[in-house]
Amino acid sequence: MSKPKRIIELNPHGIALLSGDEAIALAALHCGVTLGTGYPGTPSTEILETFADLGGNAQWAPNEKVAAEVALGVAFASGRTLLTMKHVGLNVAADVLFTAAYSGVTGGYVLVCADDPGMASSQNEQDTRRYAVAAGVPMLEPSDSQEAYDFTGLAFEISERWQIPVILRVTTRVCHSHSSVHPHRKFTEPLKPGFVRNIPERVMVPAHARPAHRRLRKKLAEIEEWNVENGPNWTIPGSENLGLIASGVAAMHALEAAPEAALLKLGMTHPLPMKLIRDFAANYKRCVAIEEGDPYLNDALRAAGIALEPRLESYRFGELNVNRVRHLLAGGEEPQTTPPRGKPPQLCEGCPHRSTFSVLKELDCIVAGDIGCYTLAAMPPLQAMDTQICMGASIGVGLGMRHTLPEEQARRVVSVIGDSTFLHSGVTGLIEMAYNTPATGHVVIIVDNGITAMTGLQEHPGTGRALDHSRAGRVVPEEIARALGIPNVQVFNPVKELDRFKQELQCALESGMLSVFVARQPCILAFGKIKAYEKAIAETAGDCACAQPVAE
Amino acid sequence: MEAINIKIAGLGGMGVLSASHVLAETLFLAGYDVKKAEVHGMSQRGGSVASDIRFGTRILSPMIPVGEVDFLLALAPEWVDLHRAELRPTGRLLTPDSVAGLANSRSLNVALLGALSRFLLIPETVWHAALAKAFPEKLHASNLAAFQLGREGKGPHLQ
Ligand SMILES: Cc1ncc(C[n+]2csc(CCOP(=O)(O)OP(=O)(O)O)c2C)c(N)n1
Ligand code: SF4
Numbered sequence: 001m002s003k004p005k006r007i008i009e010l011n012p013h014g015i016a017l018l019s020g021d022e023a024i025a026l027a028a029l030h031c032g033v034t035l036g037t038g039y040p041g042t043p044s045t046e047i048l049e050t051f052a053d054l055g056g057n058a059q060w061a062p063n064e065k066v067a068a069e070v071a072l073g074v075a076f077a078s079g080r081t082l083l084t085m086k087h088v089g090l091n092v093a094a095d096v097l098f099t100a101a102y103s104g105v106t107g108g109y110v111l112v113c114a115d116d117p118g119m120a121s122s123q124n125e126q127d128t129r130r131y132a133v134a135a136g137v138p139m140l141e142p143s144d145s146q147e148a149y150d151f152t153g154l155a156f157e158i159s160e161r162w163q164i165p166v167i168l169r170v171t172t173r174v175c176h177s178h179s180s181v182h183p184h185r186k187f188t189e190p191l192k193p194g195f196v197r198n199i200p201e202r203v204m205v206p207a208h209a210r211p212a213h214r215r216l217r218k219k220l221a222e223i224e225e226w227n228v229e230n231g232p233n234w235t236i237p238g239s240e241n242l243g244l245i246a247s248g249v250a251a252m253h254a255l256e257a258a259p260e261a262a263l264l265k266l267g268m269t270h271p272l273p274m275k276l277i278r279d280f281a282a283n284y285k286r287c288v289a290i291e292e293g294d295p296y297l298n299d300a301l302r303a304a305g306i307a308l309e310p311r312l313e314s315y316r317f318g319e320l321n322v323n324r325v326r327h328l329l330a331g332g333e334e335p336q337t338t339p340p341r342g343k344p345p346q347l348c349e350g351c352p353h354r355s356t357f358s359v360l361k362e363l364d365c366i367v368a369g370d371i372g373c374y375t376l377a378a379m380p381p382l383q384a385m386d387t388q389i390c391m392g393a394s395i396g397v398g399l400g401m402r403h404t405l406p407e408e409q410a411r412r413v414v415s416v417i418g419d420s421t422f423l424h425s426g427v428t429g430l431i432e433m434a435y436n437t438p439a440t441g442h443v444v445i446i447v448d449n450g451i452t453a454m455t456g457l458q459e460h461p462g463t464g465r466a467l468d469h470s471r472a473g474r475v476v477p478e479e480i481a482r483a484l485g486i487p488n489v490q491v492f493n494p495v496k497e498l499d500r501f502k503q504e505l506q507c508a509l510e511s512g513m514l515s516v517f518v519a520r521q522p523c524i525l526a527f528g529k530i531k532a533y534e535k536a537i538a539e540t541a542g543d544c545a546c547a548q549p550v551a552e
Numbered sequence: 553m554e555a556i557n558i559k560i561a562g563l564g565g566m567g568v569l570s571a572s573h574v575l576a577e578t579l580f581l582a583g584y585d586v587k588k589a590e591v592h593g594m595s596q597r598g599g600s601v602a603s604d605i606r607f608g609t610r611i612l613s614p615m616i617p618v619g620e621v622d623f624l625l626a627l628a629p630e631w632v633d634l635h636r637a638e639l640r641p642t643g644r645l646l647t648p649d650s651v652a653g654l655a656n657s658r659s660l661n662v663a664l665l666g667a668l669s670r671f672l673l674i675p676e677t678v679w680h681a682a683l684a685k686a687f688p689e690k691l692h693a694s695n696l697a698a699f700q701l702g703r704e705g706k707g708p709h710l711q
Contacts, residue, residue, distance in 0.1 A: 346599070
């Protein structure tokens with residue numbers, strides 16, 4: 001643990017006003033987490049940042065899959081690990097999770113996965129509850145910051161008791177809303193790290209995985225039983241006319257929208273405490289599950305034969321709120337309201353991405369794009385990006401188009417990818433380009449603004465600084481491209497060397513030479529901060545040199 | 553006590569988030585149950601930002617239901633029309649006009665908190681404490697001046 005940069009002050013009643021993200025970080029600290037790891041993604045990013053500020057040991061991985069693997073190593077070594085990501089990050093990390101569920105863990109393994117119903121800042125609204133079922137891992141769903149704190153601790157206890165990874169599923173409103181937290185610190189002690197050889201449970205070859213799968217299902221059956229008897233679920237009595245079943249922030253909306261109703265509030269939603277739900281539902285004339293996103297509770301409960309009122313399809317979309325729950329309970333079609341839209345974000349004035357994309361527009365390129373601030377170049381006035389799907393997709397999609405389009409069009413295709421995104425999942429795309437080269441060649445432009453800007457200016461392997469901005473190893477994108485044997489690798493300043501960049505790009509498009517261009521100029525929001533971090537690094541390095549006795 | 557609902561709206565970079573932080577902190581220090589909800593994440597400047605702050609004896613949903621906003625603090629006139637429908641019939645609107653005479657437009661957010669403070673029964677010292685906690689020391693004097701200007705302003709702008 002390093003020296004804390006921040007201390008959470010409690011009021012005289014021992015309470016602090018915290019966001020859900022901060023509450024998770026504080027609980028992780030109180031649980032004695034050995035290592036926090038993850039990849040930035042709104043709304044999960046502040047968890048590891050806060051954990052580090054509070055003195056915890058945290059680091060950004062290049063992507064979620066690597067983070068999930070590092071975390072697994074920690075848990076195999078009996079340490080406690082907090083793994084954080086946004087919902088789409090779990091698509092990247094899923095390969096680890098599905099088999100880690102079989103192998104199991106020794107130290108507590110808690111995966112915090114932040115869903116974004118309504119897509120405040122995401123490319124889809126996938127529902128992590130489906131992953132918990134598919135991978136066969138227990139899942140807890142806090143509804144406010146107090147539960148975010150409590151359930152983080154509980155997740156470690158469940159993980160260690162049943163030796164299984166646990167998902168803590170949060171949503172934008174839980175992560176980014178502030179509410180009272182009484183941090184009671186009553187958590188079990190962590191184990192002592194150390195290596196214990198256990199080849200049958202740690203090496204998932206078929207002969208070992210077959211019994212492991214059976215073990216997993218047995219654990220889940222036990223956990224369901226525990227969830228019925230002792231799980232973090234509570235009931236509020238109410239009118240016999242209406243019983244509501246809800247979890248997460250939806251339970252808060254439900255309580256406010258229908259104060260007269262009875263409520264079964266579920267804290268652990270996988271495995272579901274089916275007996276508890278069945279007994280509850282039997283008491284009410286009308287029973288409704290209030291949930292955001294997929295009809296997860298609706299499907300599971302109805303499949304179990306519980307008489308639940310069917311949910312209208314319109315409630316699958318977007319976030320719930322008190323008004324929508326009132327409509328849902330009133331019945332009938334949901335009125336179509338358009339929430340106030342306001343002004344969409346734009347690339348900052350003076351953003352280096354602006355000049356890069358102005359050249360692509362001028363040259364009438366077909367742009368296979370990627371995710372980051374630069375995706376805003378797809379919006380008016382630039383409208384200089386033609387595709388964007390998921391992190392890293394720009395290179396593969398660009399190559400596919402090159403393989404398929406008529407030659408005149410194929411020659412105009414470029415892939416554009418951010419620096420953080422390139423190191424996250426662009427490197428394998430570049431390997432594909434070096435391996436299955438299109439007949440017309442290809443051009444990849446790495447827009448390197450020296451930071452992960454989109455999610456709030458996080459470090460990444462290319463910055464040479466760690467999560468807490470201290471010195472770390474540095475990975476240089478152009479060196480990766482050269483090592484792959486790409487013949488034309490050049491670095492430009494997209495603002496100061498605009499003309500040269502344009503000429504070289506034109507030349508590469510015409511000649512069909514495989515090219516990687518790095519457009520390097522810092523993000524203007526990060527510029528001052530980067531200077532300050534580097535200055536601090538230089539000063540500490542200086543201190544060390546002075547403190548060292550000089551050997552002669 | 554029924555929940556009291558305050559919405560602060562404006563553009564990124566105008567200080568919506570710092571104002572809502574100070575307000576939530578003030579209400580928390582004053583002993584209320586407080587919830588604050590905001591959607592943030594994108595770094596870029598210039599998009600719309602809004603924050604919901606609710607306080608009372610027990611707050612449930614962190615988001616203010618449509619039509620139940622008691623006070624709307626709009627950091628720019630454009631945000632009045634955008635959010636007007638969310639106000640209660642008795643709701644109050646506080647706009648840059650409510651704090652005429654502000655020397656530095658950068659402290660508009662704090663001045664509007666001053667204007668709001670006239671309607672909330674919270675000791676002035678609590679506001680001062682929250683402001684001092686939220687901002688670096690070099691801004692304390694100008695913030696106090698802006699807060700005071702809003703607090704002493706000429707009557708509410710009922711619209
Ligand atoms: C799998 C996955 N993880 C995380 C995110 C969230 N996210 C979107 S873009 C981005 C990184 C952007 O950084 P960079 O590529 O450097 O572009 P910049 O925003 O700096 O222009 C992240 C972390 C995501 N969309 N998908
Ligand atoms: S935050 Fe940085 S990268 Fe993003 S739009 Fe602004 S200047 Fe560009």
